[in-house]
Amino acid sequence: MRKVFTVLLVVGVLLGACATPTPQIIKETVVVKETVPVEKVIKETVTVKETVVVKETRVVEKAVTQVVEKVVTATPSIPEEELATRDKPVTLRIGISAQPPDSPFRKALNDLQARHPEWRIVVEEMAGGEMQRVPAQIAAGTLPDVVRITGLSAQPWIRQGAFLNLQPLMTSARYDVTDFYPGTADEFRFQGAFYGVPAAVGAExxxxxxxxxxxxxxxxxxxxxxxxxxxxxxxxxxxxxxxxxxxxxxxxxxxxxxxxxxxxxxxxxxxxxxxxxxxxxxxxxxxxxxxxxxxxxxxxxxxxxxxxxxxxxxxxxxxxxxxxxxxxxxxxxxxxxxxxxxxxxxxxxxxxxxxxxxxxxxxxxxxxxxxxxSVFSTNGYVIAANSKHPREAWRLIEELTSPDFMKAEFAARGGALPSRRSAAPVVLATLQPPPANIKAVLAALEYGHPxxxxxxxxxxxxxxxxxxxxxxxxxxxxxxxxxxxxxxxxxxxxxxxxxxxxxxx
Amino acid sequence: MSSTVSLEQTGRIAGKAQTAGKRRERMGPLARRRERWFYLMISPWIVGFILFSGGPIIASAAISFTRWSLVQSPDWIALGNYTYALFEDDLFWKVIKNTIYYSLGSVPSGLVVAFALALLLNEKVRGINFFRTIFFLPSVVSGVGVILLFGWIFNPRFGLINGMLARVGIKGPGWLYDPHWAMPVLIILSLYGVGGTMLIYLAGLQGVPQELYEAAEMDGAGTWARFRHITVPVLSPVTFLLLVTGIIGTFQVFTPAYVLTNGGPEFSTTTIGLSIYFNAFQYNKMGYAASQAWLLFATILVLTLVQFRLSKRWVHYEQEDRVK
Amino acid sequence: MTSLATYKPVSWYQRKSVRQTARKIIDYLLLILPSILFLIPFFWMLSTAFKPPKMVYLDPPVWIPNTPSLQNFIEGWNYVPWPKFYRNTILITLFSVIGSLGSSAMVGFAFASLNGRGKNFLFTLLLATMMVPGAVTLIPTFILFTKVFKWMDTYFPLIVPHFFASPFFVFLFRQFFRSIPRDLYDSAEIDGCSPFGIFTRIAVPLSGPIVATASLFLFLGSWNDLMGPLIYLASSEKFTVTLGLTAFTGLYFARLHLLMPMSIVAMLPSLVLFFLAQKYFVRGIVTTGLKF
Structure with a gap:
């Protein structure tokens, strides 16, 4: 702390020399005053400060119009042929809750990335801020392509069109919906269509x-x-x-x-x-x-x-x-x-x-x-309505909710269970030691709902x-x-x- | 007031504002040079205001005239949110009442406690650093855990307070679970956080010129007289600062009530800060939240302007006193 | 303090030494009693931190664990990469404090001692920015920082605004600079010092205690900030200490036995800083400054 004082004081005294300079010259010195202590420790900050100055005028304009602007665009559709011709990896942003780097989820995700060089998966973590971050990103139109959200807050957003209707993508991929416990999808369904794929479920x-x-x-x-x-x-x-x-x-x-x-x-x-x-x-x-x-x-x-x-x-x-x-x-x-x-x-x-x-x-x-x-709490994957790569995003969700990925993610954790029949019993069997009557949970998964x-x-x-x-x-x-x-x-x-x-x- | 008297006082431009026109006429080169310096030195704030605050503030004002759920584009509904808050939403008035209750309860008592502690901690006794640290401790720590901890003391069954009351034969109330006592508990908890206020007073006390006390002592003034006529007036700018910012802060209070009571029981601790948060992030009513925020803003602004008006009667600035 | 009644024969309780001792005792009593009230929660915090996990949730609660253990500290420390989080937080805090301190003091000085057209209006505007609750500016600010500036997952939204003065601290400095006698400024100005020179050479050295106070507040503000990092940081290697603590507070279950020890670890830097800054509160720079 004393260093900070000293730096400030030294810089200040240097600049505040008791001459009476003209205003123009001083203007420059003031700027220098702010950058000097910064430069000493980190370079990036200085560059940013420059960008700030450059952007000054259009910023205000945008900030005001932003709010009135319509942020949600119509569901984008990309023809299948176009996908095939892409040679660069597609960047897919995925929003999840914060995970330690050695968590089973991150390990499984790294494996997934290795198997899919055609994607560049960028993980955005939320440290418990879903309540604020997701609405803010929806409003800004910067929601990641794929987001894992709690089912409880999904419906109002689904009904207003924040997420993509997955039904067309699902049928084309012959996705086996019947493998999911029926109640787990309730919070992601609207007017008969799926807007999200359940990942985890906690059954009472x-x-x-x-x-x-x-x-x-x-x-x-x-x-x-x-x-x-x-x-x-x-x-x-x-x-x-x-x-x-x-x-x-x-x-x-x-x-x-x-x-x-x-x-x-x-x-x-x-x-x-x-x-x-x-x-x-x-x-x-x-x-x-x-x-x-x-x-x-x-x-x-x-x-x-x-x-x-x-x-x-x-x-x-x-x-x-x-x-x-x-x-x-x-x-x-x-x-x-x-x-x-x-x-x-x-x-x-x-x-x-x-x-x-x-x-x-x-x-x-x-x-x-x-x-x-039984009452469920669920979470699941949705695709942002304005995602530029809906098909790739769907493919990613398919991978993330595959029985194998789920088995790897939930193994031995005991916090939540996968929402698939082909994964949950396997995961339960990995619990050490399990509750004696562990099959009660499996039974509840069949008739629970949110x-x-x-x-x-x-x-x-x-x-x-x-x-x-x-x-x-x-x-x-x-x-x-x-x-x-x-x-x-x-x-x-x-x-x-x-x-x-x-x-x- | 001041023991140091300047030789040339007149013609100087002091803190007090005068009308621009008048001043302009008798502005010498010195004054003009000072004006240039004034703008130059406040320029960081002006730039920052334009870049970082102005836009969001204007945007939030615009939002308050709309119905906006964050997902779809906002609908312009003019004063709809305001009329709903003022004339239809029963909860809004309760929320206002709660907020005023909290502010009236915690600001004056906080100032008195902080001032008293600062006076004590300004004494030169052994171990004073240790005591300063203790009183500042709650202000150092932040986060949910600590608020939970404070709430625990007020637990009706096993909390320390009711435990002590029971010992003297009083059955303590339900505190946070009783609609009449929940707000007082939050006010008492706010007193735990007086460390910051106390510190600003302490810094102020350190700045009181010793000559004033010495001169007063020579004039035969007692401890109380010195306190009343030197310490209090010299610190009045500090008190004013803390009063204004304290009211602004308490009108926006959010975290303790959010963590401990979630606004309950029976909405007795739903302050406007909480109400804005709920509307914005839980009820998908950003427009309505913004209109409540602007009603809050208008209230605080009026209160602050009134305080500035009244401050001329009781706040003593060294610089101004000399101009009079 | 001294007494004027030196002529009269004094009884024992009027004797200076006795009165001073009595006064000291009263001082200590006045200090100790509220101290106990302030310390109880922290005692509970410490006690929770050192309990084995299975004792934390016992009922009736145990005040002093009979077998204190460091297990919670070790488990909590290994839960998330704390050294990285500390480094990140220190970086953010350092820049924020430097930026805000310099800019706020200068702007505060200008509002206190200089004059210009529209000063009152500008000052009201400055205060007004404090009055708009963060909950409603959160979304527009987020859009500004992430869409316009493209600052998502960087430290810039947490640092850069600090370089453009913070209203509370401008107000704080303004109040203090206004209490410094004007003759000091006047004489310096006559010596040919520019207002900026007066600020750095006279006003700042005179305001030692308040600079220390403001630094401490700024430090705590940045160090303990939750909402900013929560919405702007998206990769865990950039996370801060407060974000690390959220790992222990869940929607359904708070790992109190890990939260308490790690809260203690998280507050240590602030405590150390407070101890270091203490001497600036007592040094009485102002008193010496006034004598020239």
């Missing part, structure tokens, strides 16, 4: 703490269990300060120290499907899930079941992750505060890292109708109704009232968002 399964089950002398859950079974077990596993469980008449519900189950549909509105669908409640009022209906009899009954579980039994948490109830921020299952918890497959990796108890997994319980549900709603206004809906749904679960407001209000707020937002988007057409 149920985790249980073997130590706590043993302590309570309760038999472990099996894949055949129902939500009623779960609730009954949860009550026995919920303990107050003095060790009495929730079935005990002397149970003190205000001083719970261990809970049976970790959460409910009100606490995480986006996950609500997981809890209500097995009971026969589908709150999506239309095919596209662009309208919601919580107030059907079956939905209200189901939600009431959950509210009772939460606020009467007090056997499940209404605020699982913040630490308000449990005292430990983060996943209550990880800290051993709940005996049974739903979680994505990614939890396997964390549990291995940090859990100080024995655990296993089991399929989500059945509802009264025998139906089960969050809904997921199109225009979905995030806003989740953000604005969660207070109400939570109040209903805590028993602060009648379920019927709270969900009626939530339904109105949700539909107002969804309608407005849809109208805003529709006016474009």
């Amino acid at each position: 399964v149920i985790y249980y703490n073997i130590d706590l089950f043993d302590k309570a002398k309760i038999p472990y859950p099996t894949d055949n269990w129902t939500w009623e079974d779960l609730r009954a077990m949860a009550r026995k596993l919920t303990l107050d300060k003095s060790g009495k469980n929730a079935d005990d008449p002397a149970f003190d519900g205000n001083n719970v120290v261990q809970w049976g189950y970790n959460t409910n549909p009100g606490a995480i509105a986006a996950w609500a499907h997981f809890y209500v669908e097995p009971f026969g409640c589908d709150y999506c009022a239309n095919e596209d899930c662009t309208r919601l209906k919580f107030t059907s009899d079956v939905c209200l009954n189901t939600l009431q079941w959950w509210a009772d579980f939460t606020s009467k039994d007090k056997a499940t948490l209404y605020d699982p992750y913040s630490g308000k109830q449990t005292g430990t921020p983060g996943d209550p299952f990880l800290s051993g505060k709940v005996a049974i918890g739903n979680n994505g497959f990614f939890a396997v990796a964390q549990l291995k890292e940090v859990a100080s108890f024995k655990w296993d997994i089991v399929q989500p319980p059945k509802g009264p109708t025998g139906k089960r549900v 969050f809904r709603p997921n199109s225009f206004g979905a995030f806003e809906v989740y953000g604005k109704i969660i207070g109400l749904t939570n109040a209903a679960m805590k028993g602060e407001r009648p379920v019927k009232d709270a969900y009626a209000e939530a339904e109105k707020i949700a539909n107002d937002i969804l309608i407005k968002a849809e109208q805003d988007a529709a006016q474009k057409k």
Whole structure:
């Protein structure tokens, strides 16, 4: 630091000599003053500063017009013959989340590059900034040719034309779509066409703490269990300060120290499907899930079941992750505060890292109708609508989502699973040590599907109704009232968002 | 005020602005030379403004008159976003209220705490460097982890605060999980970050001419009188700076609420900074976000101009005092 | 401080030495009590950092690990290439601080001591640029830097703007330069010094504490910047320390046991700098400067 001061002072004193020079001369000296310390350490900066000066005037002009300019161009199409005549490698930019250079993904990608000299694959990494970087690049029209994005945010962009429709490319390449677990593609499909290819999937399964089950002398859950079974077990596993469980008449519900189950549909509105669908409640009022209906009899009954579980039994948490109830921020299952918890497959990796108890997994319980549900979080590859090399980009995606590439990428990682039937079981087998009931995950992959709603206004809906749904679960407001209000707020937002988007057409 | 008195004061152009026309008439060669130097010396900022700030700022103003989801071209809807914010969106007014609450809660208390700490840390006692470091520590660290850490102290069940309250027989509130207490917690957390403000005060204290104190002491002024009539007025330009920038900063506050409460519970901590972020990057409503930003901008601008107007009554600049 | 009451017979509590001691004790008490409040989170941070991973998520929480271990530090350090990230961050920070310090001090001096038509308007404009929230200028700025200048995945968007003065620091320097008595400038000007000469030879040497403060702030601003590197850097060999830390915070799961030790490692340079800069706060350059 002192060096900096000294450099500045020396330069400053040199230039500030007490002569009275004419302004013109000084103008030059000022410029020199800024470049001198720079030049000493790095040359590039100096050159850039020159470009800055040159570009000065047209910059402002462009910056203003940029915003008004239409950024998305029509889907480019390149005739097949033209492709063949290219001799220079095609530069393909691919946007992914940040990966260590020795990650299995980067290794597999390097192999891929070696096998395809006709491409020059340029990797652009995002250090968790997908939320800002991708919108900014879409707006700037500089989205990489291929981007791996989370499925949750894909729909609004797909519906507005930010990504290329892959359907024409897919059919021509005889791509085997049936190899993908059906639910994994939901977030990349619009009006029957694919706009992205799913890569990774995390399926919700149920985790249980073997130590706590043993302590309570309760038999472990099996894949055949129902939500009623779960609730009954949860009550026995919920303990107050003095060790009495929730079935005990002397149970003190205000001083719970261990809970049976970790959460409910009100606490995480986006996950609500997981809890209500097995009971026969589908709150999506239309095919596209662009309208919601919580107030059907079956939905209200189901939600009431959950509210009772939460606020009467007090056997499940209404605020699982913040630490308000449990005292430990983060996943209550990880800290051993709940005996049974739903979680994505990614939890396997964390549990291995940090859990100080024995655990296993089991399929989500059945509802009264025998139906089960698992919720997916997915990510997948899309092609920028204005990509100059859509065909090559598609070929790259084909390679990236080939069973072999996926096996290499996901092997032994335990964070997520490949979205293909021909890859996921192989990857699961590489886990050391695997959860005993590992096949529960494979079963869940077959019937799971992502969050809904997921199109225009979905995030806003989740953000604005969660207070109400939570109040209903805590028993602060009648379920019927709270969900009626939530339904109105949700539909107002969804309608407005849809109208805003529709006016474009 | 000043102990050093200049021999020739009149005719000098001091910091205070006068109307251009008047000045021009009586501008000597010296003044004109100074004007040239003025433009020359602020030229880096002017160039930077034109190159890097002006464009994006004008663009964001233009965006505020459109409906824009970032993907398709923006639709011109004139004042639509503004009327929606002001007359239709109930949440907007709540957001404004929250923001004012946060700003009123954290700026004055932050200034007082920082000033008090700076006075303490200006004492020449052994180990003062160590104490300075401690109070500056929270300002050194950044990032989600540390905010989470601070939030942990306020955990209703196992947090330190409620633990201490329980010891004296008080049942502590739910803090971040209680709509009435969440904002106060964020304000208290902001006090953890007074290190920066404290440091600027400390630098200011170091700059108070000792002669002033010596002269006052000879006149028989006590500690309080010296504090009241020397330290406070001499530091008033610093206080003014910190007040203006503090209000600007708190009106834009984003990270702590984003990390700790995500705006909840019941929107009690949704500040306008958070609201702008959500609209821009989660709800695909860039146009609406921009209009909220410009309403915020207008509010801050008015507040700042009012502060500049009022500042003439209480801010003492060495240079100006002498011109009077 | 001294007392004027030297004529009267003094009781013990009025005696200077006693009063000074009492004052010192009060000073220490006033310093120590809030210090404890400020230190608790850091104690927890340290305790988390030195715990074996399986103790981090225990409940009730353990305050002092009975078997402190360096395992988290080692694992965290090997997780991403930190030496590279440090080098990158130091490079960015160094240029940003130099650029911003020089330009902001000069512009601040001009606003404080010189005059020109439109000065008030320009100053308001300068302050106004601080008032527009970054969330809405993010997209236009991104378009400007990446499409117009083609600066994606370079350090230029993070460094170059600093060479054109930062509003907060201009304001900071303006306030301080305005408190320097004008006669100093006047006499120098009579000696034939140009305003730029006055700036470098008089104003800057007089503002030691504030230059130190501003450097520290600028350093912290650059060092801890997250949003800039997040959206402009695209290859991991160019990443910064703060980006490295994001490897431990996930959407669903924060690796607190790695985040805490690495946060400590990440803040060390700032702490060291603060210690070094300390002497500039206490040296009292201004006091000596005023005497000529």
